[in-house]
Amino acid sequence: MNRFEYVRAGTVAEAVQAFGAGARFIAGGTNLIDLMKYDVEKPGRLIDITRLPLTGIEERDGGLRLGALATNAKVAYDDRVAQRYPMLRNAILAGASAQLRNAASTGGNLLQRTRCYYFYDAGTPCNKREPGSGCPAIGGVNRIHAIFGASEHCIATHPSDMCVALAALEAVVQVSGPDGERSIPFAAFHRLPGDAPERDTTLKPGEIVVSVDLPERGFAQHYTYLKLRDRLSYAFALVSIAAGLELDGDTVKTARLALGGVAHKPWRNVEAEALLVGKPATRDNFQAAADRIVAEAKPQSENGFKVELARRAIVRGLEQAAAGTPQSLSDKRIQ
Structure with a gap:
């Protein structure tokens, strides 16, 4: 060090x-x-x-404002989050360990970096760690890597569970910096690698995350967070799904779907979500949305299994959300 x-x-x-x-x-x-x-x-x-006064969780414009220094544990066990944003709660509790959740902050969760093997090994090239040095994951050991949105410079994935739920909720990130304060829609906060994989977010130099705003609509009735991983606890997602639906009877009024473990940022396909709106919440329609999403997949030499895994997870996640039977936190087997 x-x-x-x-x-x-x-x-x-x-x-x-x-x-x-x-x-x-x-x-x-x-x-x-x-x-x-x-x-x-x-x-x-x-x-x-x-020591900054950013640890609170406050009511804000019908939603909630999460202070950037509110710990993951504080957010997950806040009664308002549990009742109004259970998808977010479940995503947080699906990640890390209780000890880490007691220390990790909301802002830090947004800014955590990839767990790519090559990124962590300072003895190997890595464009994310040392721009221009190369990406040995391409053609190398890439079982955990991206199938969406990658570039010739980087195929790393974003590791957060919390951020997948925030993407589905369409949260807004509030930041402060040398040029003042600004709001960043969650979809625009993280970036794809492109030709600058060393940059994970759209933050400007010196900007600090102050809070994360949750919207009024939290999909409290029809939601799930489904995380598929190599072992049932304390592992990063191979594929994860945050799904939220608003239903009118059996008809989908609103659909939100975000995937984790598959891209450089939480992955959404708004065209696939739109396919569900106005249609019955059926397996066939869920399958059509899943097919639309995975049609864009570009797997690497060792992670082609993620395409079918994602397809099945999307359908299963939407079925859980539609039925109001979210993935269990205590029994992690797929329900």
């Missing part, structure tokens, strides 16, 4: 002002500290933001 300067900020303005080349904000540190130990991240300055 390299030597670094440590600064503790008392306000958001102080944190923004302290930012500069080689600086990183740190809150729970559940991802950043690991990256520093592996010599993947080598910040010259750490700006401690844990």
Whole structure:
């Protein structure tokens, strides 16, 4: 681990002002500290933001505002989240361990970095870690890698469970930076790798996440978060599905579907969602939506199984949501 300067900020303005080349904000540190130990991240300055007044969960315009420093545990066990946004609660509880959820923050969850083997190995090339060095995952060991939205420069996936649910909910991220405050729709917060895979988000230099706003509509009745992984606990998703439906009888009024474990960001296909609107909530219609989504898949040498896994997971997730029988948190076998 390299030597670094440590600064503790008392306000958001102080944190923004302290930012500069080689600086990183740190809150729970559940991802950043690991990256520093592996010599993947080598910040010259750490700006401690844990004293900022951003830990609250507040009512906001009919929805909820999650402070960037609200821990994952605090969000998951907030009664309002459990009652109005159970998809988000289930996604959080499907990830990591209880100990990590007690430390990890909302803002940090949005900013966590890929778990690509090559990214974590400082002895191998990686365009995300060292732009222009290459992507050995392409043609290499790529079982866990992207099947959507990848580029010739990077096929890494985003690891978050929470972000998949936030994408389906169409949350809004509030940030503050040198140029003031701005709102970023969740779909525009993370970016695909393109020719700049080192950039995970659309944040500008020095910007800090202040809060995440949840909309009034939370799909509290018809939802699921379905996570498929190599083992039932403490594993990142091979494929995950956040599904939310609004029904009028058996007819779909609104459909939201986001996938995790398959792309550089939570993956949505709004055209596939639109296919469901105005139609009965049937397996055949769910299959048509799934087919539309996986038609865009471009698997790598070792992860072709993810295409069929995603297809089946989409159908199963939509069936769970339509029936109002979300995936169990205690019994992780597919219901």
